[in-house]
Amino acid sequence: MADIRPSEVRVTKDQEDRIKRELQAAGAVKFDMLLPETRELPKLIQPDEHILGIVYGRYKKGKVGTVQTVGRGALIATDQRILFLDKKPLFIRCDEIAYEIVSGISYARVAIAGTVAMRTREGEVHIRTFNQKCAEQFVAALEDAIFRQKVKE
DSSP states (O other): OEEOOOOOOOOOHHHHHHHHHHHHHTTOOHHHHTSHHHHHHHHHSOTTOOEEEEEEEEEEEEOTTSOOEEEEEEEEEESSOEEEEEEETTEEEEEEEOGGGEEEEEEEEETTEEEEEEEETTEEEEEEESOHHHHHHHHHHHHHHHHHHHHHO
């Protein structure tokens, strides 16, 4: 997982609108569109990159058997990479994850809450979410990308 930092990039209105449409197509609701992670995305997504899925919620992140980082953030699947984003006032954490290192993805739902678990060679990320549509679309996008990677090999 590589740590990336958003640069002071000029984002066009067209790119902001495109990202907003892609997020809504991925299941984001009005509340999700107000989150700091959503507002940061136009600075991180490249002009030729497209969002395939996103999941927002409380996360636990770390290697198995070690102390885990806990917070609120988002996992974003694009056609080129996966981004882990946690944005707070005066703080941003953004990791880029290559599809090649993802070893598995799972989704479990209990009543109104669901948990997406993504395993990589670097560790695991578990996100608890209440937006089931986003979670299902994110998992489907990731499974499709992982399958495409295996077909290339």
